Amino acid sequence: MIIIKNDREIELIARGGKILANILDELEKAIKPGTSTLYLENLAVRLIKEAGGRPSFLGYRSSVNERPFPTALCTSINDEVVHAPAIPPRILKEGDIIGIDIGMEYPLRQYKKPDWPLNPHSKEGGYFTDMARTVAVGKISNDLKKLIQVTKKSLDLAIKIIRPNISLREIGRVIQGYVEKNGFAVVRDLVGHGVGVKVHEDPQIPNYFIPDKSYDIKLKPGMVIAVEPMVNMGDWRVKFEADRFAIKTIDGKPSAHFEHTIAVTKDGCLVLTK
Secondary structure, three states, X not given: OEOOOOHHHHHHHHXXXXXXXXXXXXXXXXXXXXXXXXXXXXXXXXXXXXXXXXXXXXXXXXXXXXXXXXXXXXXEEOOEEEOOXXXXXOEOOOOOEEEEEEEEEEOOOOOOOOOOOOOOOOOOOOEEEEEEEEEEOOOOOHHHHHHHHHHHHHHHHHHHHOOOOOEHHHHHHHHHHHHHHOOOEEOOOOOEEEOOOOOOEEEEEOOOOOOOHHHOOEOOOOOEEEEOOEEEOOOOOEEEOOOXXXXXXXXXXXXXXXXXXXXXXXXXXXXXXX
16 A cells, blocks of 8 residues: 655655765765774664664564564675675775665654654654665776766656656666666666655565556655665676575676655655755
8 A cells, every 4th residue: 555645744754864864974974995884883873863763774574574684774785786784794895885775763752842743653653764875985996986876877867757647667667778778787676665654665666667557556746755776787686695684686796776765746756865
């Protein structure tokens, strides 16, 4: 079921999104050769707590049978596409790229008197935002620079077309077309999603075009979605690591990932994690 948010809910999600974007900016500043993923994790947890939020990935499980995710950050290095935990710690090296995926619930029930009732779907009461960015560690190769630039640009192009009555299939068409035109491949086993009331909501948002018209879901005002192209330098296929969290490219080639939380408005859209 797709959950439509009202103006007040979108305003709360936007407050959290702005805070989350500032936190990710601080994390990016800390990324350099010799930085530990554990350092980034501890920094993220501290900044989220100081802001009056809660890391939404820490302890997250999509079903009762799954192991809870062990960290606040996904720190995916080089051929890791997504979902690599920040522990056990790893040291970043010159020439690496790292995808930082971060989510937050905000504001919590105990955080200063809210202006209106908070999210009844969460025991903490807050609303969820989600974003990701791939960052160079020191100097990187021109091929890696292009991979990062193309992945970011594919998200920017998708955002430009988001408005009421646009089909999710068109978002996938724009992303896939631009990525493949530049010689890279879009991951097809992982998708974006609705967000806001819950960490993950309907609908799923593929980053590639689905010919089947039965998936012709149209955007409506009040939808809040996380669009997140994941782009590989080689084959689009992926595999799970032994820990069942990290997902890697099947051929060991690098991958990049960018994500924003976006609200659909009657006139277009708002990027809430700007």
